[in-house]
Amino acid sequence: AQKVTQAQTEISVVEKEDVTLDCVYETRDTTYYLFWYKQPPSGELVFLIRRNSFDEQNEISGRYSWNFQKSTSSFNFTITASQVVDSAVYFCALSEGTNRDDKIIFGKGTRLHILP
Amino acid sequence: KAGVTQTPRYLIKTRGQQVTLSCSPISGHRSVSWYQQTPGQGLQFLFEYFSETQRNKGNFPGRFSGRQFSNSRSEMNVSTLELGDSALYLCASRRGEKNEKLFFGSGTQLSVL
Numbered sequence: 001a002q003k004v005t006q007a008q009t010e011i012s013v014v015e016k017e018d019v020t021l022d023c024v025y026e027t028r029d030t031t032y033y034l035f036w037y038k039q040p041p042s043g044e045l046v047f048l049i050r051r052n053s054f055d056e057q058n059e060i061s062g063r064y065s066w067n068f069q070k071s072t073s074s075f076n077f078t079i080t081a082s083q084v085v086d087s088a089v090y091f092c093a094l095s096e097g098t099n100r101d102d103k104i105i106f107g108k109g110t111r112l113h114i115l116p
Numbered sequence: 117k118a119g120v121t122q123t124p125r126y127l128i129k130t131r132g133q134q135v136t137l138s139c140s141p142i143s144g145h146r147s148v149s150w151y152q153q154t155p156g157q158g159l160q161f162l163f164e165y166f167s168e169t170q171r172n173k174g175n176f177p178g179r180f181s182g183r184q185f186s187n188s189r190s191e192m193n194v195s196t197l198e199l200g201d202s203a204l205y206l207c208a209s210r211r212g213e214k215n216e217k218l219f220f221g222s223g224t225q226l227s228v229l
Contacts, residue, residue, distance in 0.1 A: 033215040035217060037220075043222050046220075047217045047218070050215075050217050052215075091158070102172075103149070103161050103174070104161070108158030109159070
């Protein structure tokens with residue numbers, strides 16, 4: 001069965017520090033997709049990235065970067081030079097690609113506080 | 117393009133009552149998924165509808181049900197409400213292709229007293 005673990009429940013850092021959010025997943029599929037979403041205080045989840053299991057290249061988008069490591073079943077998310085607007089709950093999620101029932105399962109989220 | 121719209125935004129009910137939540141997906145999206153979000157459990161998958169048929173189901177009791185209409189709008193119903201049903205209920209839509217990203221609404225905050 002698919003499972004996503006975000007061990008960090010809550011993190012606080014001072015503005016401009018770098019912060020890494022951890023995500024570990026479990027799946028029996030060889031084809032799967034990983035996602036990160038951001039939930040600001042307004043409540044609406046915002047899509048950040050989707051990666052498939054065949055693409056292990058790390059990705060950078062502005063201050064955001066993602067480190068996908070199949071060997072450790074991890075898909076970690078780093079924010080560089082954090083800003084107060086980055087304060088939110090961040091969710092990692094998994095979808096099994098070959099499974100007919102490709103429901104997206106979420107981790108419990110990491111609440112990130114960026115202190116001014 | 118309008119986003120995913122959920123109504124109502126807030127609801128207060130008492131134990132034993134039933135409630136219906138509504139979700140209008142993004143135009144052209146045929147899949148609607150529902151999630152329950154609570155502080156302790158994070159986002160838990162309830163079910164997904166695609167072209168009026170339930171395509172996936174999570175591990176929730178039969179008191180939680182849903183349906184989808186021909187215009188892709190979806191409703192979720194919870195009968196015989198319990199205190200533990202208090203949560204933010206999120207609806208998400210996508211076109212319907214496998215493993216696509218979800219687009220979320222702002223949710224309905226349900227409080228059961």
